[in-house]
Amino acid sequence: MLARQRQAVILEEARRTGAVRVSDLVTRLGVSDMTVRRDLDVLAGRGLVEKVYGGATSVVGKSTDEPGFEAKSVRQRAQKEAIAELAATLVRPGTAIGISAGTTTWTLARALDAIPGLTIVTNSIQVADVLRGSTQPDRTVVLTGGVRTPSDALVGPVAVHSLRSLHLDAVFLGVHGMADGPGFTTPNLTESETDRALVEAGRKLVVLADHTKWGTVGISTIADLDEADVVVTDDGIPDDAKEILAERAGELMIAETAETDEAREA
Structure with missing residues (x-):
């Protein structure tokens, strides 16, 4: 083993x-x-x-615990990079996509630089900063307004109103936790409402979550497991979680991490 x-x-x-x-x-x-x-x-x-x-x-965190962006960005880096690279293969040139706030979606934004003709809507200050430095001259980035959260998301009525007028080909959603029953969750009530508006704006929902998110439950549900067309996670996901996600979500994609067996043993 x-x-x-x-x-x-x-x-x-x-x-x-x-x-x-x-x-x-x-x-x-x-x-x-x-x-x-x-x-x-x-x-x-x-x-x-x-x-x-x-x-x-x-360690059972409180359902309202919300670490800041910097604290989360140093966790599971190899897994997030593997997930982002795999998720990027789902993005087609010339499409309109939504990207939620989060460190995994921020990593995805960095993996999209080679894809031309994208229109990207995001409520993440960090994601927008990455996209602003793109080498693609035909890229359009739309940053929603709103109130800033500890995770550098823009949330609230302004963000929700702008998202409800949009129609996106796909939405890439980062989550605080995922579990059978509660589904995909967040520790921030206002962010949950904004994320739900983003999900509703997309024809396809792709959830990005590393294996440590399984079993974590935030105070508010963004979407049920069966609302995800695709869940992209890493190869550390437990077998029972694989079975549940494969059954409930439209498709389960598992990214192989860059870690070697020797590194895992260290």
Whole structure:
């Protein structure tokens, strides 16, 4: 079993029971004490568990917790880049697309530079900054107005009003969390309303979310899982999540990360 597979098992068990013991995991996974502790260090470094004496506890964030853009931008970089590159293959030249706020969608914006003739609507200051530096002379960027959130999204009545008058070929949506039942969620009520308006403006919905988003639930639902035409995630997604997403969403695309097995073991 590879390191990422062990870590997925550990994380799933921690979320299911609330806590895990090193001794129990050694028996279950058939690995050494040091290997389990190293896996717990990795998960703790990602903010997914909290280490305690003899094991770790699940980290359950508040449904209204909203990290700032800079804090989120350093998390899961390899996964976000792989997701962005795969999602970019869905963008056709000459189309009109919407891109929501978020660090994964910001990474997508950087991957679109070679595609000509795009009209891009976004409520993200960070995404607009990236697109403004495009080398494509025929690119049009529309930044909605609104009130700025900690994640550098522009939200509220002004943003919603402008989005409801638009018709887009596809919308690329970043989310705070995804789970069976709550669907795709956000910790910000006003941002949820704006994101829903963006989703409604598009004929196709593509959700971008790395594997750590699975099981995270924000206070407000943006869309149900079955509203997504495509979900693009990475190869760290747990098997149970794969099954649910493959069944509920129109299509599940899994990006292979650039990490090597040796890097995962480190």
